Amino acid sequence: MVFTYTAFGVGNRFEEYFNMFLNRMAANAVSIEERKFAGSWAKLKLKTSEEEAEVNMRLQGPDIVITFTVQKPGEKKTLEKLQTGINVLGRLLYGDITGAALEAASESIESALSGQSGALASLIANTAREIEEELKRAAPTAAPAPEEMREVENLTEEVRAKIIALREEAEIAKMEGRDVKSAMLRIERADKLFSEATADASQGKYSLAKSKLEAAMRLLQKAEEILL
Numbered sequence: 001m002v003f004t005y006t007a008f009g010v011g012n013r014f015e016e017y018f019n020m021f022l023n024r025m026a027a028n029a030v031s032i033e034e035r036k037f038a039g040s041w042a043k044l045k046l047k048t049s050e051e052e053a054e055v056n057m058r059l060q061g062p063d064i065v066i067t068f069t070v071q072k073p074g075e076k077k078t079l080e081k082l083q084t085g086i087n088v089l090g091r092l093l094y095g096d097i098t099g100a101a102l103e104a105a106s107e108s109i110e111s112a113l114s115g116q117s118g119a120l121a122s123l124i125a126n127t128a129r130e131i132e133e134e135l136k137r138a139a140p141t142a143a144p145a146p147e148e149m150r151e152v153e154n155l156t157e158e159v160r161a162k163i164i165a166l167r168e169e170a171e172i173a174k175m176e177g178r179d180v181k182s183a184m185l186r187i188e189r190a191d192k193l194f195s196e197a198t199a200d201a202s203q204g205k206y207s208l209a210k211s212k213l214e215a216a217m218r219l220l221q222k223a224e225e226i227l228l
Contacts, residue, residue: 003112005125007064007132014059017131018042021057024127030120051120066128070121148206155213156201159194162220163187169227186223190216 010017018037025032025046034045044055055068111117112125166187170180197212 001069001108001117003068003070003108003117003121003125005066005109005112005128006060007066007128007135009062010132010135011059011062011064013135014040014042014057014064017064017135018057020131020134021127024131025123028123030123046120046124048120051118053120053124055124064132066124068121068124070118070124148210152197152201152206152209152213155210155217156194156198159190159197159213159216159220162217162224163191163194166220166223166227169224173227180227183223183226186219186226190219190223193219 007017015037022032022035022044025044029048031047032044033047034043036043041056041058043057044053046053046055051070051072053068053070055066057064057066059065108117109125112121113129115122166183170183170187173180173183193212193216197209197216200206200209200212
């Protein structure tokens with residue numbers, strides 16, 4: 001049976017993926033009988049005391065497609081495998097080519113991941129998945145553009161200054177006996193948005209921070225109109 005696993009979105013780290021895979025096999029006492037890495041594809045022959053495997057990896061767009069076969073030395077097809085082949089062939093002969101291929105691929109990799117297809121198949125499938133997940137977790141977050149950072153920093157200072165100034169204006173207006181409730185509601189809401197925006201910016205969420213600062217500035221402008 002041919003097993004297929006696709007590691008999505010890690011094709012730009014293919015060589016690192018391949019080397020991590022080699023290290024995991026060696027760490028699990030799997031003998032690497034043959035290895036070849038050629039930039040866009042790679043090939044491995046693996047062996048344990050009870051099983052042998054051939055693993056092929058290739059780039060497919062941003063993904064890495066891993067296909068592998070596992071067998072015992074001199075192993076013959078079991079009746080179950082033969083029946084699976086007959087069922088799939090029947091689907092193919094009746095025209096459901098895509099459905100048959102996808103069903104066979106899905107069932108095979110699930111059986112490998114679950115351990116139903118043997119120890120070596122399980123090790124290869126789960127290692128392929130684990131490395132994919134590790135590389136995704138370790139992927140660096142894209143750095144914000146310098147101009148975006150500066151824009152948020154400038155807007156932060158403008159909003160901060162505006163809040164301070166309007167608080168003073170509102171206090172003076174209140175002392176003069178004017179109703180400042182409507183203006184203060186807007187100032188307080190703007191202050192809340194300002195706090196959220198500074199927290200977002202500290203986490204690198206500059207686009208979200210900018211949106212909140214712009215909303216805060218509109219509230220402050222409205223408050224200013226009320227107070228003047």
